[in-house]
Amino acid sequence: MALTAGKLELKQESRIAEFVRKALRHRLLMLGFSIIVVLAIVALLGRQLAPYDPNGMDFGARFAPPSFKHFFGTDEFGRDVFSRILYGAAVSFKVAFIAVAISASVGVFVGAVAGFYGSWLDELIMRFMDILFAFPAVLMAITVMAILGRGVGNAMIAIAIVYIPIFARVARGAVLSVRGREYVTAARALGQGNTTIIFKQILPNSLGPIIVQTSLSLAFAILAEAALSFFGLGTQPPDPSWGRMLSEGRSFLRQAWWMGVFPGLAIMVSVMGFNFFGDGLRDLLDPRMKKIQ
């Protein structure tokens, strides 16, 4: 018995080692991973790395162009754009991660329940998801903000609600594909309850598409947070957020192009990082997709 358990452990380890080896060789995945790591460091250490106070005003240095003193120039209040972008990373990451964590938890749970139990419960849950899915993403987020009010916390909830149906669909599909496997039948024969089967047998074996969807959703969540802040619904002044900075810079583009260019670049690079990482993971976890891409 001990020998069998040892063999299983070895097999598991070799599968992980093989995955890591393949991942290290996948250029797109590694590029995405590197971008995410750099951004995560910036998000965590932004306060220490920022050369200036992001909200510190210096009216003598208004609209200063990019230089060694101010890498990305200054804004209409003389605030350092580079420091504000470093701070903004923390806001973007916090909103994106919390929103996706909420939508993934709720979406995966309802999707797994729908896929596992089937029949009328599946119909009921998935038709409700269809209804949520019928709202264009940005409009849905704006509508939720109209009800909840402005602010970062409500932006997280709004973005989370938008992505619940996507996770539910992905999780349901993944559960349906493994529901009839032998190990599920074996677990049932061993007397395991439905909840145990869902959480211990089915979900761990359906994780591939869910992980891929999580990475891609993080990219969209960063975009959505930026859009909501751009419209004045998300992060509120004077706190820096990339979307908010773009919105503020919009009126001064003629005299200070840097106010509109650098925050946009920050959004684009972060979104690219998560997209590359998600696409790379999809190549590794779902080889069928690689064939047609």
Place this chain on the structure above:
Amino acid sequence: MSPSYILRRLGTLLLVLFGVSILSFAIMPLVPGSPARVKLGITATPENVATLERQLGLDRPLTSQYFDWISGIVTRFDFGKSFITDKSITAEVARRLPATLQLAFIALLIGLVIALPAGIIAALRPGSKRDVSAMIFSQIGVSVPDFWMGILLIVFFAEYLQILPSSGFVPMSEGFLPWLRHIILPALTSGLISGAIMTRFVRSAMLEVLNQDYVRTARAKGLNERVVINKHALRNASISIATIVGLQMATLLSSVVVVEIIFAWPGLGSLALNSTLQRDYPMLQASVLLFATAFAVVNLLTDLSYALLDPSVEYA
């Protein structure tokens, strides 16, 4: 495609639309505090608020409020009155709808003009420089926020070159050229991004078809490559491409919301955001309902067109 499949899909659409109408209606009851208080302002007395609630019918049960609201829309296309202007919402929606439709259509056209050649050329030589360039363009397009793209286009074309207006809408009745000058930048913003997304899908669809046995057979027969591509590959890939176009139309509706706001385009998207910022809930209800209905109908048409175009798939 059997009639029962179409009926079943129509039934699902009606169910979704019913749910969409309930959620759109729910915006007003879900808002914290009384909508009448929102309309009258914080200085209003409780008596004034109660009077307005009675006038607006907000003191009645929610079910009867919902049935009045939805029956007004279904039977008379009447969405009620705006909280802010007190004018008919239907008239406002009718005034703005053509602007949104024109923008979405031209943006889709631009997207297709980019995606079809780029996707096909990329698929013909996978791994070539052209393929890599197309994929880099696609990755950038997917990652660029549409509102940033809009700002960059305004800075370059409207402020630096000063050859196109930065905002506003001119109806076609006032001349084709002024209309075109105003629609180019907003349509290009949405079109470039949807073109980038579609390039990827067109490439995948073509690659899948080019790997099929019948294409290999056509080549083995010695057919000209142009004939192989146009007659055998492209015709079969068009099924997937039609689906992509349908799905993209739905995504475009979402992008249009953002683009309309950037370019002060007087459509339904900017109406939704302005209604949110001004707390004009009946107007928001109407724009949300219309967008979601359009989204659901486009999704259904995409499903049906797929079933219609692909005879190899059975839809019972």
